[in-house]
Amino acid sequence: MTRVTNASRRDTDDLPAVIERVVTLTVNGRPHTLRLDTRVTLLDALRDRLGLTGTKKGCDQGACGACTVHLDGRRVLACLTLAAQAEGRDVTTIEGVSGTDGHPHPVQQAFMEHDGFQCGFCTPGQIMSAMALMAEGRTGSDEEIREFMSGNLCRCGAYPNIVAAIREAAARGGHDARL
Amino acid sequence: MSTVESRTRIGAGVNRVDGPRKVTGTAPYPMDFSVPGQAYGALVQSTVAAGRIVRMHTEAAEAAPGVITVLTHENAPKVGTGPTTVLGAAPPPPLRNDRILHHGQHIAFVVADTPEQATAAARLVRADYEATEPLLDLQDPRAEQLVDPWGMDTSRGDAAAALKSAEVTLQATYTTADNTNNPLGLFATLAAWEGDALTVHDTSQWPSMVRTTLAMVFGIPESSVRVLVPYVGGGFGAGLRVWPHVILTAMAARMIKRPVKLVLTRPQMFTSIGHRPSGVQWLGVGATRDGELVALDHRSLSSLSMEDNDYEPFTWASSFAYRCPDVITQDRQARLNIAVPTSMRAPAEAQGNFALESALDELAHQLRIDPVELRLRNHADVDPRNGLPWSGKALRECYEVGAQRFGWSDRNPEPRSMRDGNWLVGYGMASALFPYFAQPCAAQATVRRDGSALVRSAAADIGTGTYTVMAQLAAEELGLPLDQVRFDLGDSDMPHSMMAGGSGLTGALGNAVHDACRRLLRQFAELAHDDADSPLRGFPPDDMECTDGRIHPTGRPDLGEPYADILARHGLTELTANGNSTPPVPTELGMSLSGAYGAKFVEVRVDADLGLIRVARVVSAIDGGRILNEKTARSQIIGGTVGGIGMTLLEDTATDPRTGRIANGTFADYLVAVNSDIPDLDVVFVGEPDRGTATGTKGVGEVGLVGIAAAIANAVHHATGKRIRDLPITLDALL
Structure with missing residues (x-):
């Protein structure tokens, strides 16, 4: 209409x-x-x-x-x-990615453990991209993670920690991971 | 003289207490707030850089759907000006008159029912200008130059004579580009009036100053202004001033008697909230053949807007970075038709250190002395300005630990001597410092009947971890587990805080929290002192400490009792104490406040055919004094390093030399470092708690960036044999 x-x-x-x-x-x-x-x-x-x-x-x-x-x-x-x-x-x-039990998604948890953010403003976008990265099969190496996360700017400069978080979440089972 | 109390040197790297809110998208940033009935603002900016407005055409915009009002200099009310701070005079209020001082100056403010309507109508506003030729070139002889604008020029000995008689001399000129702070969070303001009382959500690194400024601007008491900033989407200096758009939003809200919300666009973020000014620096270095510095002449000229102040003493730190008998440092600023510059992460040091540390590398190469060895030979064991001992300086340890972790001894000093396939490999290093900075700061600590604590201050946490490290510090001071302590900030009704800037907040606020907690402890001890039912009865209240939530005489945990018991016996729901800190005074301390130090070691790889430069690894050895939280402190250093890599290889705000328009004012055109630009970054903390203040921290927000530019430039020289003295270093310079 x-x-x-x-x-x-x-x-x-x-x-x-x-x-x-x-x-x-x-x-x-x-x-x-x-x-x-x-x-x-x-x-x-x-x-x-x-x-x-x-x-x-x-x-x-x-x-x-x-x-x-x-x-x-x-x-x-x-x-x-x-x-x-x-x-x-x-x-x-x-808002739709945490578990129904209220627990954070494994990628969210990994971001907290690895301090994958500072001001936190880019973080929702980073996490949505990180989750998609696993579904896309682009977490095979740090280089691949860096390349396919490069559409998400982080001006605070948390990139190495973002890579570490995704590396760990991926190693624990990709998008179905439960840390 | 303060003494350092026994404490851990490096605090536990606990996860951020605000992490759960940040990863779930529930942390509210200024742009996330809305109130019922709010209208939306949109800015109209000038399309010439100098001259005056002859006529504004607002009729079409006023008639556009949903438009409530259009403010211009012709109908905007006259308002006051904010206070002068350590950063200089407040930016002049908006829409004062018909003069245009830079491209992108706010010339109208359109307010409408929806953001789409405001944005569409703003495009309908036209201005007729009487344009004049803008001054845009830093070295234009017509530009007014401010000499020693900060009163911080220095001179000791006779640098000119020492340069003339030195065994070895070096003269070089270095340039640095305009950079734009570009925090990810678009700056936003939501202003709502109730009568003469104003509530503002604003992107700010200094809520207390927003309150003071808006009270002065609108002629109302400070108690009538409340500024709320629970989360900030980054600042890097851009949030240290109260910008014209903030005043415009509040002005419009008062006029239309409705709340008004403004979110800047990304292009407007290039012209409205400051930027790092471009600069040129001239270095003269004199030394003995053994590499002992005998003369240093460091001068700078940086860009400044027509009416504003910007704190950028590029050369000042060269007066105490090294032991050198004859030194002169001088800074000048040229007034141009550009948007106002402002502090950007590591202001002045980012630029000044690039020149000094590049020149020392040139000297080391000329003398065939290892760059680390050259710096060690000139280490300033005491403050060369006054002979005072430093309050804490582990720079020698930074060199030693950094070089060892990096594998510096593997470096073949000959340029172009190291290669990996088609990659030319270069190792470079630089020293870094960021001077001590603090302002008065206050905090309030409360322990409640359930035994938990609430500590507050009107500070901002721009991502540095203030929520977390202050909760950790208070938990330690009060002997409580971290989950029993909450630290609140970002509300100007809380005790006054200094800016989140200059690497100063953690120290100043930490000392205020320390003071508040100590006073609170004493209040409990005094209550218990005359209490027949307390195991603390009769013990001197000054000699108490806390362990596991129990207050007890120092060294006697067996005699303790919980806070809750004392409150209960006295029928109290809570006890509260206020604490303060003021910057320490070196002459009273008998020490010079040393600030943070570091040594940066960088490996670059340069494509032998294409000139492509990649940073392969960085080791940062940092003396940050006491580290409250290893995890968040490390994040500060890697973040500064990423910013430094951007400054060195990518960032360059390009201004059209004819029109003064910023030609690359978007994230597609202004390059910042992305994930694939950044390798793993190694950070190691060395040194001891600083002796100058109670908490022993130095602040680590800036020192991570300082030295990266020179270390990369020096590594590029080592890789290619080409000395690049102009930032950013792009591949065309290497072809």
């Missing part, structure tokens, strides 16, 4: 009308129906409309990885994905 509001403007060339759309997003297994400005990104929908602020905005230009989420099990940048594009697909965010 598409609705045009504020269609009558005195200067329609400069003032694009706001187009809204109703979108149903399935996030961490739960469906949410939202009426959204079509310009709203998946990132802003998660953060501003669903209150899932664990996914971070570090650049809004697809260059830092802080907004990494899983879409149908694959990692994507939520800032470069329009919310409408996620309709009918499974979105998983950092």
Whole structure:
């Protein structure tokens, strides 16, 4: 469904009308129906409309990885994905990765043990990428981990600890690991 | 004179207490806060670098969907200016007048119901300018130069005469680029007024200063301002000032009587919150043929914006880094039409050390003396400025342990002599220091009826581990297990804290926590002193300690009792004590405060055909005094090393020399180190608790970065025979 509001403007060339759309997003297994400005990104929908602020905005230009989420099990940048594009697909965010028993996911635990973060701002994106890395089979060596984690910037410089955390989590059984 | 009390030199590397919140995405950063009814701001920035605004065109934006107001210099209320701090005068408030001083200056602020509406409407704001030619070149003779802007120029002996008569001399010029702090967390401000009371969530490294500043700007009492910063998405210096966008957000919220939230865009992060200024440095070194320094002449010129201050005494540390009789150091700053520079991790030292430690490597090469040996021959055993002993300096041990771990003795001193296939291998090293820094700081400690403790201060934890190490320190002081102690911070209503900056917070806050805990202990002891039912009765309250949650006379744990018992007998729910710290004064101590030291050893590999430079390994031997938590301290050093690698090989904020526009203001264009740029990094802590303060820490936030640039440049010289004196070192310089 598409609705045009504020269609009558005195200067329609400069003032694009706001187009809204109703979108149903399935996030961490739960469906949410939202009426959204079509310009709203998946990132802003998660953060501003669903209150899932664990996914971070570090650049809004697809260059830092802080907004990494899983879409149908694959990692994507939520800032470069329009919310409408996620309709009918499974979105998983950092809020959806802990065990149902409330225990942290093995990758989360490994990040804590290895101090794989400092300010913590890039951490949700790093963890979403790290989990995907295991599913992608890209944890065979430190070099491979470094290469395939290079889309996630960490300005605090925790990289060696991030590699150590992923190395350990992977060694203990990949994405099914239980430390 | 303070004396060091018995304690562990290196504290347990326990996991961060805020780790569970950070790995689950539940730690709230400034951009994560929202309040009902909030409006959203979007900035409009100038597209010229100098001149004045002739006319603002805001009609289209005002008529755009959802727009509530558009602020410009024509309708913005006049506000006050914040205080001058150790970093200099406060940045001038926004939208004061029609003058344009740099490209990217805030010229309008659009407020709308949604962020999309605000962003779209901001694009509709137009300005007519009367543009003038901007001053953009650091060495433009028309640029006003500030001479000795910090009063920190030094001179001892006669450096000019000593240089002239020295057996060996070396003159060299070094340049360093503009770097941008670029914390991952976009800076955000959420301002909400209730009458004349203001609550602000803000990205800040200094909540207490945000409070003071906003009170002065809006002419309200400090008690009417509350600043909340429980988590900060990095700062690296960018959060040390109260920037114009913070004031704009609060100004708009007051005008429209609605909370307003602003999140900067990444390109705006390049122009709105400071950057490391570019600089040129001139080094003159005189020595004997045995490598003994006899003269040092170190001068700098760095870039500065038109109206602001920036603390960057590049050359100051050269006056005490080595024993040398005749030294002159001088700093100048040139005013240009650029966005305001500010402290960035290891301000001044990052640049000054690069020049000094590169020059010493050149001297060592010229004299055929091993670079480590050259530094040992010139080691400053006492402070060469005043002859005072250092409060703690294990630099010799840094050299020894670092060289041993690295395998420095395997180095063939001849450039281009080491090779692995097509890789030219180079070993380089440098010394590092970061001077001691502290400001007054306060903390409050409470023990409650259940025996647990709550300690508080209005500090910020920018990722350094303040939550964790202060809880550890308080647990130790109060004799409680760590899980019985909580440390709270990030709220300006808590006791005043210094900035999270300059490697100063851990020491200053640690000393305040120490003081608060000691006073609290004494309060318990005094209560028990006259208490017939207490095993502590009659024991002097000054001579108490705590073990396993029980307070007891020193050395007599058998006579102790739990805090909870004392509180219960006196019908108290809790006891609270306030503590303070002030920076120690060297003349009173009879010692010079030495700050942190380090020795950095780097192996680089340079592709013989392509000039590609890879850092293969780094060993950092660090004297950080007492280390409160080995795990978080190590993270500080590796983080600084990563920043140093970025500064040396990647980072360069490129300004268009005609327009003053930053040409690479995105993460796609401004390169920072990524995971695959960084090898395993070896860190070792040496030395003893510093003798200058009660807790014995030195601070390790900056020293990890210092020395990396010179060590890499020196390794590149060793690998290739090419001396690169300009940062960043990119492959084109090696072809």
